[in-house]
Amino acid sequence: xxxxxxxxxxxxxxxxxxxxxxxxxxxxxxxxxxxxxxxxxxxxxxxxxxxxxxxxxxxxxxxxxxxxxxxxxxxxxxxxxxxxxxxxxxxxxxxxxxxxxxxxxxxxxxxxxxxxxxxxxxxxxxxxxxxxxxxxxxxxxxxxxxxxxxxxxxxxxxxxxxxxxxxxxxxxxxxxxxxxxxxxxxxxxxxxxxxxxxxxxxxxxxxxxxxxxxxxxxxxxxxxxxxxxxxxxxxxxxxxxxxxxxxxxxxxxxxxxxxxxxxxxxxxxxxxxxxxxxxxxxxxxxxxxxxxxxxxxxxxxxxxxxxxxxxxxxxxxxxxxxxxxxxxxxxxxxxxxxxxxxxxx
Amino acid sequence: xxxxxxxxxxxxxxxxxxxxxxxxxxxxxxxxxxxxxxxxxxxxxxxxxxxxxxxxxxxxxxxxxxxxxxxxxxxxxxxxxxxxxxxxxxxxxxxxxxxxxxxxxxxxxxxxxxxxxxxxxxxxxxxxxxxxxxxxxxxxxxxxxxxxxxxxxxxxxxxxxxxxxxxxxxxxxxxxxxxxxxxxxxxxxxxxxxxxxxxxxxxxxxxxxxxxxxxxxxxxxxxxxxxxxxxxxxxxxxxxxxxxxxxxxxxxxxxxxxxxxxxxxxxxxxxxxxxx
Numbered sequence: 001x002x003x004x005x006x007x008x009x010x011x012x013x014x015x016x017x018x019x020x021x022x023x024x025x026x027x028x029x030x031x032x033x034x035x036x037x038x039x040x041x042x043x044x045x046x047x048x049x050x051x052x053x054x055x056x057x058x059x060x061x062x063x064x065x066x067x068x069x070x071x072x073x074x075x076x077x078x079x080x081x082x083x084x085x086x087x088x089x090x091x092x093x094x095x096x097x098x099x100x101x102x103x104x105x106x107x108x109x110x111x112x113x114x115x116x117x118x119x120x121x122x123x124x125x126x127x128x129x130x131x132x133x134x135x136x137x138x139x140x141x142x143x144x145x146x147x148x149x150x151x152x153x154x155x156x157x158x159x160x161x162x163x164x165x166x167x168x169x170x171x172x173x174x175x176x177x178x179x180x181x182x183x184x185x186x187x188x189x190x191x192x193x194x195x196x197x198x199x200x201x202x203x204x205x206x207x208x209x210x211x212x213x214x215x216x217x218x219x220x221x222x223x224x225x226x227x228x229x230x231x232x233x234x235x236x237x238x239x240x241x242x243x244x245x246x247x248x249x250x251x252x253x254x255x256x257x258x259x260x261x262x263x264x265x266x267x268x269x270x271x272x273x274x275x276x277x278x279x280x281x282x283x284x285x286x287x288x289x290x291x292x293x294x295x296x297x298x299x300x301x302x303x304x305x306x307x308x309x310x311x312x313x314x315x316x317x318x319x320x321x322x323x324x325x326x327x328x329x330x331x332x333x334x335x336x337x338x339x340x341x342x343x344x345x
Numbered sequence: 346x347x348x349x350x351x352x353x354x355x356x357x358x359x360x361x362x363x364x365x366x367x368x369x370x371x372x373x374x375x376x377x378x379x380x381x382x383x384x385x386x387x388x389x390x391x392x393x394x395x396x397x398x399x400x401x402x403x404x405x406x407x408x409x410x411x412x413x414x415x416x417x418x419x420x421x422x423x424x425x426x427x428x429x430x431x432x433x434x435x436x437x438x439x440x441x442x443x444x445x446x447x448x449x450x451x452x453x454x455x456x457x458x459x460x461x462x463x464x465x466x467x468x469x470x471x472x473x474x475x476x477x478x479x480x481x482x483x484x485x486x487x488x489x490x491x492x493x494x495x496x497x498x499x500x501x502x503x504x505x506x507x508x509x510x511x512x513x514x515x516x517x518x519x520x521x522x523x524x525x526x527x528x529x530x531x532x533x534x535x536x537x538x539x540x541x542x543x544x545x546x547x548x549x550x551x552x553x554x555x556x557x558x559x560x561x562x563x564x565x566x567x568x569x570x571x572x573x574x575x576x577x578x579x580x581x582x583x584x585x586x587x588x589x590x591x592x593x594x595x596x597x598x599x600x601x602x603x604x605x606x607x608x609x610x611x612x613x614x615x616x617x618x619x620x621x
Contacts, residue, residue, distance in 0.1 A: 068618055074617065096458050097460045099458065101458045106451070108458075112373070
């Protein structure tokens with residue numbers, strides 16, 4: 001039985017339709033008009049215990065709304081949702097004991113009190129046994145480097161420190177599920193690495209299930225094996241990250257820097273019939289399918305005809321892949337496999 | 346046997362909530378006390394404001410010996426009860442005044458992902474030290490009032506005074522909570538509903554017999570501020586017409602609290618957070 005199971009999960013919001021200006025506001029006051037915005041539209045998915053899932057989509061796609069339904073903050077408009085045997089919004093407090101939540105944009109720490117006091121309050125709220133609290137706190141403080149600001153209030157620490165403290169607090173009670181909504185937003189590389197490493201260690205040591213939304217693809221490659229992409233409230237892809245790369249990011253481009261402009265392209269093209277070859281002054285680029293040809297074969301076909309000074313290979317990044325999906329240039333439906341769309345330029 | 350276990354469980358969870366409420370509130374107090382200068386100014390200005398109000402009715406009574414049969418010192422008791430309960434509301438339950446903002450900014454989200462009743466979290470989310478001014482002024486006025494009214498203050502009557510003050514404070518906090526819950530319906534950063542309801546307490550500083558039936562109905566039934574000041578005073582000073590109703594105050598307190606919790610929970614189901 002899956003740990004999280006959503007069937008036909010839907011959330012509609014009622015938005016006030018208002019004309020601009022004071023007149024618009026007055027009109028709205030006397031005759032209210034609303035329109036429905038469907039933020040999440042009949043989505044189905046399930047997550048097994050121990051999985052780590054990246055939940056992606058452009059701004060406004062429905063990511064945060066889904067997370068808020070999973071955590072019990074929002075009541076779904078229709079559909080069913082069961083998280084570890086509970087309907088989250090019906091049993092908010094019971095559900096809260098089993099989950100940890102980090103919203104990158106907003107802290108869970110108490111603003112005016114020292115970080116350590118926030119942790120102690122969390123201990124009392126979650127009724128964490130003393131020994132476990134002590135062990136977890138010591139371990140997390142060490143890994144996340146919290147000691148230097150433990151006695152400062154949240155209002156006085158930097159964003160990077162705050163995020164580390166937030167992550168610590170979300171995990172003190174050893175939750176089964178960790179929800180992360182943009183956990184590395186606005187952080188520098190070193191802090192991102194420390195946060196990602198910490199999350200990975202939770203997954204490996206405790207088998208914590210992680211649901212992560214992010215715009216930072218580094219988060220995904222470091223933490224998640226599976227990605228789910230949502231757009232306009234609908235899930236448009238759900239699958240393994242490695243497989244996604246193999247299917248849609250097959251193309252590579254090899255760029256050769258030449259000593260002299262090539263005299264004729266004919267012989268090179270004849271030697272590489274399945275490739276797309278372009279030239280630009282002293283540069284010659286060959287786009288190829290990495291499952292059909294090896295870079296060495298391309299080089300072997302090119303070198304006899306021109307004098308090569310230097311070369312490099314561009315690999316498509318997950319980032320490009322996702323960007324193209326968002327822009328509608330790449331459809332991830334299984335019936336329409338596409339190649340050649342991607343490759344770094 | 347099963348019933349005993351259920352009752353024990355309930356008691357345990359109430360004890361836990363009270364403990365968590367005090368823990369959170371204690372932390373807020375510590376945080377505010379860190380800004381000492383602020384705290385002193387707040388306290389000082391609150392006392393000044395309350396005494397100005399008191400001088401106002403004192404001036405009126407210099408010209409008029411009584412209002413509808415109520416003497417000056419009896420009206421002072423009504424006044425004082427409004428002060429004391431307002432003080433309790435601010436000092437210990439200031440969070441109700443913050444709910445509009447918490448809901449509007451979506452910060453309320455974090456209270457829904459913790460394993461503690463959101464009502465308790467809201468109540469404990471802030472301390473309003475300005476309430477100390479009302480509290481001190483109110484208790485001083487109560488002290489003066491009971492020594493100036495020809496009533497025998499037996500231990501029983503003093504106990505009743507304590508019960509009535511506690512009930513009045515409960516009613517006040519329940520009214521604050523219920524009006525704050527309007528934030529779930531009115532999506533605006535400056536909802537006027539709590540302030541409007543709060544203003545109704547001004548009526549209850551005077552005997553309700555001076556008002557029209559509509560105003561009486563409003564502060565007796567709809568928003569029971571009359572049970573915060575008028576009816577308890579009537580009971581304490583043996584007013585013939587109204588003292589019996591004053592005895593109902595503790596029941597009204599329980600009822601108000603239940604209604605407030607019900608309204609809050611109804612609102613909670615509508616909560617839509619922000620930034621979807």
